[in-house]
Each structure stands twice: as structure tokens, then as C-alpha cells.
Amino acid sequence: MNFESKYLIRWGIPGWVLIFWVVYYYFVLRGIDTMGINVKDGTKVITTVISLTALGVPIGYLLHQLYFVALWIFNKSTRKQLDNSVKEVTNFPYFKDGDNKNIWGNNTSDDYYQFEYVWHKVLLDKESEIRSYWEARYRHLLSTIHGLGSLFASLIVSLIASAGILSFQTIHFSVSFYLIFGIVIQALLFISVTFNYVYYSNNLKALQTKIMKEHYK
Secondary structure (H helix, E strand, O other): OOOOHHHHHHHHHHHHHHHHHHHHHHHHHHOOOHHHOOHHHHHHHHHHHHHHHHHHHHHHHHHHHHHHHHHHHOOOHHHHHHHHHHHOOOOOOOOEOOOOOEOOOOOHHHHHHHHHHHHHHHHHOOOHHHHHHHHHHHHHHHHHHHHHHHHHHHHHHHHHHHHHHHHOOOOOHHHHHHHHHHHHHHHHHHHHHHHHHHHHHHHHHHHHHHHHHHHOO
16 A cells, blocks of 8 residues: 555644644653663663654544544535635536526535536646646645644644643642743644644635636636
């Protein structure tokens, strides 16, 4: 079975991020001095790191599924995004029933499938070179969105896990700086990923809308 590097990145990074923050808070709260680890303990640490690295990929895959459930299936903004896109496209071929009656708006899933069908049909009608360019651009944006979505889910879970760890531990003043530092970095990453996800999602919708608008003049 071929395992493409893009999936390693898409699934691995979210899993490794989650593992990193759990390990980070564990080391901080346990007061472990990583510089003072002897050779025997160092070997155990290296073995553990390798195991966690391998574990990061399946964890990232599960986070990827969680992202799809949370941000695609149950995302209420999907309805608004679809409506806003098709309103700009003159003569958009809306989803219809067996009596050729326009039933757009009755089911978000059906409308989304119709939108994707129309989008791919528009691409197929393009000349080969133009189609190849837009397909590559579309894949890049979509892959970036999925990667950010998985990372978004990872950061949410890591924040929850970190809060859970901290709530059951006695916080000593000596480690308060490292805890605050970790929380600030997590918050900044969460905000950055959120803004990037919104940006690339809007970018993709704008691309699809403009190309379909040009096609259905």
C-alpha cells in the first residue's frame, strides 16, 4: 500500500502537536530535568520518543476524522457559503427533483453534492492546460484547508487535555512561567490556525465561484 507524504504531513503533524503538548505539561509538572538524564534513562526516553512519533500518525488520522465531523458535517455555515456562492453564478444548474422542480435549499448535503458536481463539470469543460492549472490550484487549497482543519482539531483537543492535566495537579510557583508560556503559545497557534483556515476556505470558495460565474454567463 502506497502511503503518500502528503498524508504523513496531514495526519502526522496534528498527532505530533497533540503529543508534544501532553508531554510538555507532563515534564513541566513532574519537574523533570531533561539535561540531567543519564545514559540509561536517555535510552528509555529515545525509545519513548520513537514510539510516540509512530503513534502520532494514527492519532492525527483520528483527529482528521474529528475535524470532518465537527467542521464539515455539522458546520451550519456550510448552508450560507453555498447560497452565497450560487447567488453570484448566473444560470447555476440548481438541484432538481424528478419533476424538474428546483428544490435547492431543502437539503444541505444534496446541495453541497450538486455544487461539487457542477464545479468538476466546469473544470472538465476547460481546455487541457487551463484545466490542469485550476485542478492543481484547487488541490493545493483543498489540501491546505484539510491540513489546517486537522491541526485545528488537534489544538482544541490539546487545549482540553492540557486543561484537564492542570486541573488535577498542584501548581508550584517554580513552574508557573513554563505553564503560562505553554498556554500562550497554544492560544497563539489556535488563533493563527483559525484565521488561516478561514482565509483559505474563503479563497477556495472565491476561486470556485469566479470560475463558475465566468462559465455560466
